[in-house]
Amino acid sequence: MTKIEDRKLEELAIEATRIGMSRVTFMKRALALGASVPAIAAALDAIEGPVAHAASAPQVSINFSSWGSLGEQITVNKLLEIFQTRYPNISVQPRYTDFGDYFTKLNADVATKSIADVLFLTYVPTYAAKGAIQDIRPALKSAGRSLQGYTPGQLFLFEYNGGVFGVPRDTDTKVIFYNRKLFKKAGVAYPKDGWSYDDLRTTAKALTKGSGARISQYGYAYETDFWRLWLWQNGVELFDNNAKPTKATFNTPAAAQALQFIADLTNVDQVTPPPSQMASSATIGSLFASGQLAMAFGNHALVPTFTPVKGLDWFVVGMPHFTGHPTVNASGGAGYAISKWTKQPDAAYKLWNFFTGVFAIETFSAGNDVTPITPQVLNSSAWLSKPYNKVFAQQTQYGHLLPSFASFFNILNTISSDLDKVWIGEQKAADALAIAEKDANKALKAGA
Amino acid sequence: MIGSLLRRLTRRLAGTDSSYRRGDGRVALLFLLPDLIPFLAFTVLGVFATFGLSFSRWDLVTTPSWVGLDNYSNLFSDDLFRKVVRNTFVYTLGVVPLSTALALLAALGLNLKLPGSLVLRTAYFAPYITTLAAAALVFQWVYDPRAGLIDSVLYAIGVPNPPEWLNSTFWALPALIIFGIWRQIGFNIVLFLAGLQGVDRNMLEAASVDGAGRWARFRYITLPLISPTTFFVVIISTIGSFQVFDQAYVMTNGRFYPDNATNTVVGYLFQKAFVSSTAELGLSSAVAWLLFLFVFAITMIQFAVQRRWVHYG
Numbered sequence: 001m002t003k004i005e006d007r008k009l010e011e012l013a014i015e016a017t018r019i020g021m022s023r024v025t026f027m028k029r030a031l032a033l034g035a036s037v038p039a040i041a042a043a044l045d046a047i048e049g050p051v052a053h054a055a056s057a058p059q060v061s062i063n064f065s066s067w068g069s070l071g072e073q074i075t076v077n078k079l080l081e082i083f084q085t086r087y088p089n090i091s092v093q094p095r096y097t098d099f100g101d102y103f104t105k106l107n108a109d110v111a112t113k114s115i116a117d118v119l120f121l122t123y124v125p126t127y128a129a130k131g132a133i134q135d136i137r138p139a140l141k142s143a144g145r146s147l148q149g150y151t152p153g154q155l156f157l158f159e160y161n162g163g164v165f166g167v168p169r170d171t172d173t174k175v176i177f178y179n180r181k182l183f184k185k186a187g188v189a190y191p192k193d194g195w196s197y198d199d200l201r202t203t204a205k206a207l208t209k210g211s212g213a214r215i216s217q218y219g220y221a222y223e224t225d226f227w228r229l230w231l232w233q234n235g236v237e238l239f240d241n242n243a244k245p246t247k248a249t250f251n252t253p254a255a256a257q258a259l260q261f262i263a264d265l266t267n268v269d270q271v272t273p274p275p276s277q278m279a280s281s282a283t284i285g286s287l288f289a290s291g292q293l294a295m296a297f298g299n300h301a302l303v304p305t306f307t308p309v310k311g312l313d314w315f316v317v318g319m320p321h322f323t324g325h326p327t328v329n330a331s332g333g334a335g336y337a338i339s340k341w342t343k344q345p346d347a348a349y350k351l352w353n354f355f356t357g358v359f360a361i362e363t364f365s366a367g368n369d370v371t372p373i374t375p376q377v378l379n380s381s382a383w384l385s386k387p388y389n390k391v392f393a394q395q396t397q398y399g400h401l402l403p404s405f406a407s408f409f410n411i412l413n414t415i416s417s418d419l420d421k422v423w424i425g426e427q428k429a430a431d432a433l434a435i436a437e438k439d440a441n442k443a444l445k446a447g448a
Numbered sequence: 449m450i451g452s453l454l455r456r457l458t459r460r461l462a463g464t465d466s467s468y469r470r471g472d473g474r475v476a477l478l479f480l481l482p483d484l485i486p487f488l489a490f491t492v493l494g495v496f497a498t499f500g501l502s503f504s505r506w507d508l509v510t511t512p513s514w515v516g517l518d519n520y521s522n523l524f525s526d527d528l529f530r531k532v533v534r535n536t537f538v539y540t541l542g543v544v545p546l547s548t549a550l551a552l553l554a555a556l557g558l559n560l561k562l563p564g565s566l567v568l569r570t571a572y573f574a575p576y577i578t579t580l581a582a583a584a585l586v587f588q589w590v591y592d593p594r595a596g597l598i599d600s601v602l603y604a605i606g607v608p609n610p611p612e613w614l615n616s617t618f619w620a621l622p623a624l625i626i627f628g629i630w631r632q633i634g635f636n637i638v639l640f641l642a643g644l645q646g647v648d649r650n651m652l653e654a655a656s657v658d659g660a661g662r663w664a665r666f667r668y669i670t671l672p673l674i675s676p677t678t679f680f681v682v683i684i685s686t687i688g689s690f691q692v693f694d695q696a697y698v699m700t701n702g703r704f705y706p707d708n709a710t711n712t713v714v715g716y717l718f719q720k721a722f723v724s725s726t727a728e729l730g731l732s733s734a735v736a737w738l739l740f741l742f743v744f745a746i747t748m749i750q751f752a753v754q755r756r757w758v759h760y761g
Binding site (some may be wrong): 100103107108110111123126130131132140169210214215216270273275276279280283292299406407409410413415416418420421423424426 | 707708
């Protein structure tokens with residue numbers, strides 16, 4: 001098949017998932033496009049999973065663990081229902097845990113080797129190093145599936161010691177949500193793509209309302225734990241190597257300048273909520289949804305929070321840039337892995353294959369929960385039909401590679417804690433970065 | 449003494465204790481077994497296992513390796529551990545005396561049985577039965593320095609720079625202490641009310657006839673007579689305060705910000721065991737044993753000192 005025909009088949013597959021096309025109609029239309037039988041079979045597998053097993057197949061039971069909003073859980077349940085109609089002999093028990101507790105529970109499950117057979121996961125090298133998840137390449141080879149379609153950057157977060165331990169579902173692309181009603185009320189022009197942090201500061205000042213130290217409407221809110229993004233945006237890398245770091249490289253004047261600028265929005269300009277209200281995307285989302293916040297930093301997970309709010313007129317704009325630097329965004333999201341201790345490897349692979357297929361990714365995207373990583377979904381007319389998704393799609397091109405090594409999660413937490421005093425205005429960014437660099441290097445040396 | 453107790457227990461279990469009918473012990477044991485077996489398997493065994501683990505390095509996955517006293521010595525050289533110990537002490541010193549004194553004061557008022565005291569009793573007790581996570585989340589908003597309830601009131605009455613609460617390394621721990629007092633006070637009031645209702649009215653009336661004033665009656669009659677209750681309240685509050693964790697965890701989204709100002713010994717233990725991707729179970733076990741030994745020692749001291757001020761007669 002040519003590339004154009006391939007693309008047409010993908011579009012047909014997406015259309016089939018959206019309008020519930022019958023297998024016969026799908027095959028007829030795919031053949032008319034000139035698609036080969038194996039290509040049609042592969043597309044069908046991606047849409048609905050391979051044909052159901054014979055009724056005589058032995059009954060097996062597996063677990064699936066995930067975090068996510070209520071909307072995301074509903075999507076997962078819907079997908080599991082579809083999966084089980086395709087594989088009536090595989091019973092799947094979902095385990096949902098809030099993101100804040102997911103890894104705590106996962107660590108305890110690792111101890112008893114009782115993690116779910118298929119799991120939604122991030123910080124993959126940490127769990128690959130523990131021997132908890134399996135290199136998916138042998139299973140892919142047996143099933144005749146390849147990793148084509150994923151860029152090396154997308155797979156990087158799932159690699160460890162030369163192996164590939166999963167594939168991503170989405171990308172953590174950030175945007176700035178803005179409340180159009182509050183902008184209109186304040187007579188402030190909507191932010192435009194390519195805007196700078198100086199523009200953001202001016203806009204946030206104009207949108208902050210209150211008297212004295214009492215604030216009734218905040219101009220902007222950011223997640224304090226996303227400090228790494230502001231370093232990247234000002235041309236700073238965290239480590240000398242993203243996969244096998246030997247030292248931290250973030251203690252620079254440019255890093256201090258970037259962090260100080262953001263912290264000053266809180267402590268000097270007072271255009272943001274206090275840091276205690278910006279520790280999670282959920283609290284920022286609540287402020288924005290209740291009309292107390294004009295601009296909110298966040299990813300696609302906030303969309304289902306805002307969409308049902310009556311009277312909330314919102315849109316999104318891409319990330320601002322620091323003057324003299326290009327636009328940089330976050331990238332890399334969570335994906336799916338298979339337990340190394342699964343007692344049902346075939347069933348686990350089938351579920352993993354289903355959740356990483358176009359149909360599942362498209363369903364998640366239709367549920368508005370994620371920015372999909374699969375290009376055929378990201379660039380599909382269905383996804384782009386929502387105007388704000390065009391901004392998310394466009395911002396994915398600026399994604400910056402996230403370091404990925406076994407102790408990254410711990411080091412990230414240590415640095416975040418070291419920077420606490422910067423956000424509350426008790427320490428200069430330059431001083432905090434010096435402490436953080438020392439702690440990070442100590443942790444790198446210890447391999448902790 | 450322990451030998452004697454064991455002999456009595458054996459006699460009872462064997463049914464040879466004259467105060468019990470033959471076979472009572474075995475029947476009692478049978479009734480206890482459904483709870484006793486899981487208790488021994490999942491609690492007692494676990495507790496002893498942590499003692500062994502405290503001398504080893506274990507990441508939950510690989511086989512534990514013996515490290516001797518390394519975990520204990522590492523703890524004493526860890527700045528963060530010293531900080532969480534200090535925080536836990538300050539928290540205990542803040543919560544225990546204040547929640548005890550305020551509860552006693554409120555109980556004395558409620559014991560007067562004035563109109564509306566039933567409503568007040570309910571109001572005082574409500575925080576104790578409110579789900580901790582929900583209450584801590586509400587307090588996260590209450591402590592907002594720019595739009596929160598407390599600072600709005602302080603600002604309205606003319607305090608120009610009210611505390612930044614959870615956004616200040618100085619005020620974060622007091623914020624936690626206030627929450628702890630608010631939550632603990634209701635339980636303590638119930639205990640004190642029970643204690644006050646046991647005070648013999650005849651003694652109070654006799655003292656009154658002898659010319660004792662309100663303060664003298666409280667100081668020399670009521671306070672000594674409720675001293676066993678006070679002792680119980682202090683013991684329970686002290687043990688609970690040394691174990692404080694959940695409210696700080698919820699209020700700070702599990703981060704114990706700012707800069708670990710709200711982190712406690714149990715928070716540190718939890719982070720090392722379950723949050724750290726390297727899962728330092730040996731170190732956490734050492735923390736648990738140090739905490740146990742310390743709380744045990746404090747409790748023993750309180751028991752030793754109570755002879756001087758607690759009156760059971």
